[in-house]
């Protein structure tokens with residue numbers, strides 16, 4: 171069985187994001203980029219499936235401008251077998267990403283597709299669910315445990331009240347949550363090996379998908395700033411403040 | 420304009436997230452309908468009909484919906500979508516699971532996690548863990564939206580007199596089935612709607628030590644939350660996590676104990692009215708958003724605080 175994983179290039183989680191002065195977006199020039207953390211978890215899970223003999227091949231797909239190739243290389247260095255880069259400089263929104271991934275999936279025929287639960291830049295949390303809808307496949311979102319058993323899988327999901335387990339038919343879409351696994355670091359020899367692994371280049375046109383954005387960004391602004399308050403010396407002082415100034419207790 | 424709110428319930432009552440979505444729906448304008456899918460959910464339908472601002476309650480009562488599997492609920496919503504310009508749900512694990520699937524089936528975009536309605540198709544939403552606020556305009560004919568509960572007051576549960584209508588189940592997609600759940604049970608208020616939240620981080624050192632926070636929370640009538648680090652370390656279950664990728668809370672009082680204040684954590688609690696931080700590191704970033712900070716050892720300060728609260732003012 172082939173596993174397909176989606177990997178998105180995003181601003182590194184440790185970077186302090188700044189809104190652009192002209193309020194059109196956030197500053198992306200000279201900012202450290204990385205693989206979306208949820209996608210690292212996806213790649214790790216795919217590789218583990220292969221190591222466990224449940225998958226035969228791991229294909230990493232990224233969509234976006236030329237630098238997305240670096241993100242694919244990272245996945246290859248972690249252990250994915252080959253990459254697919256759908257190159258476009260158009261701003262990609264989740265519905266377009268889902269349509270492009272669907273087109274790739276129709277070519278590749280994977281048995282399972284793993285995407286992140288959420289990209290930490292747009293925080294949309296949509297792509298996997300949309301993709302499942304478009305394909306008419308089952309979806310197991312926010313997965314913290316994945317067990318493949320024959321023609322199906324049992325997936326534990328992180329939900330508001332705790333954990334929920336569902337059974338799904340394969341092929342299916344899985345979206346990763348934080349507790350699914352702890353992604354490995356790529357070793358130096360594997361980083362070298364990854365340079366020789368193939369990356370196929372595709373375009374939205376070749377896939378027959380119109381990636382035009384459906385949501386128009388009117389502006390992007392800083393959130394209201396919270397003022398740092400005061401330090402209190404004693405618990406009694408804290409209680410007094412909460413009772414008499416803030417009046418919250 | 421007509422808005423359908425895809426309701427979430429526990430068989431007896433509507434979830435607070437749905438009540439907040441009703442408020443957002445009223446800001447959009449037009450009539451507001453609430454869809455309830457469930458098995459034996461007549462009592463919830465009665466309750467939903469009383470919610471202020473709701474005009475119609477559509478009930479799909481069928482064993483198929485005993486557990487809200489995304490594939491089946493999305494199918495149902497799509498079967499009813501023709502009559503509505505807007506489809507809304509709370510941005511919780513239910514809405515996040517179902518609504519993007521609905522949007523894709525309708526070939527429209529979804530606007531996730533809105534915090535303000537600026538026009539029928541214009542919404543404000545946080546991006547980059549709330550470090551930027553984006554105003555977006557939807558260009559599709561139909562608009563699918565998930566609503567951040569902390570940004571909209573829940574609609575009043577009394578005062579409405581909606582019509583209850585039965586709608587047919589939309590059939591089993593046959594793609595998934597429910598196996599079971601391990602839900603955290605607690606006598607405390609629900610995290611996302613509690614008036615007070617006491618959260619612990621890696622500084623708590625163990626799950627047992629969370630008892631210190633439970634005692635404090637009980638004194639304040641609050642809920643207990645946690646940072647990702649505390650959840651990852653197994654001190655508390657996943658549903659305690661507050662943050663960018665956990666729950667969003669905005670209580671009257673948020674007490675952060677042994678939490679450093681990473682942006683991903685702040686994303687989930689920085690709209691709280693009053694923030695208190697207890698941390699032994701005076702440089703911890705949490706102090707930059709705290710109204711009241713106290714530098715010191717939590718193992719000494721938390722019991723002291725719990726005790727001080729016992730004394731009347």
Ligand SMILES: Cc1cc2nc3c(=O)[nH]c(=O)nc-3n(C[C@H](O)[C@H](O)[C@H](O)COP(=O)(O)OP(=O)(O)OC[C@H]3O[C@@H](n4cnc5c(N)ncnc54)[C@H](O)[C@@H]3O)c2cc1C
Pocket residue numbers: 183207208290619620621622623645646647648649660661662663664665666676677678679680681682683684687697698699700703715716717718
């Ligand atoms: C993709 C992604 C998503 C994430 N999502 C979330 C999320 O939703 N929620 C979230 O919380 N995090 C999230 N994180 C993790 C986040 O970046 C931080 O790693 C995490 O919040 C740190 O948790 P902490 O503050 O408990 O731990 P630490 O950063 O280790 O801080 C522990 C604090 O405890 C203090 N302390 C220790 N002992 C004591 C003591 N005895 N008395 C008083 N103080 C003490 C220390 O001074 C320190 O400040 C995410 C990260 C990524 C990459």
Ligand SMILES: Nc1ncnc2c1ncn2[C@@H]1O[C@H](COP(=O)(O)O)[C@@H](O)[C@H]1O
Pocket residue numbers: 176177178179206208209231232233234262264267284285286287288289290292293294295296297298
């Ligand atoms: N441009 C992209 N390239 C590859 N994968 C993507 C892209 N955009 C989104 N995804 C996948 O979809 C997941 C969820 O993204 P989102 O719905 O935008 O929050 C991400 O974690 C990725 O796995």
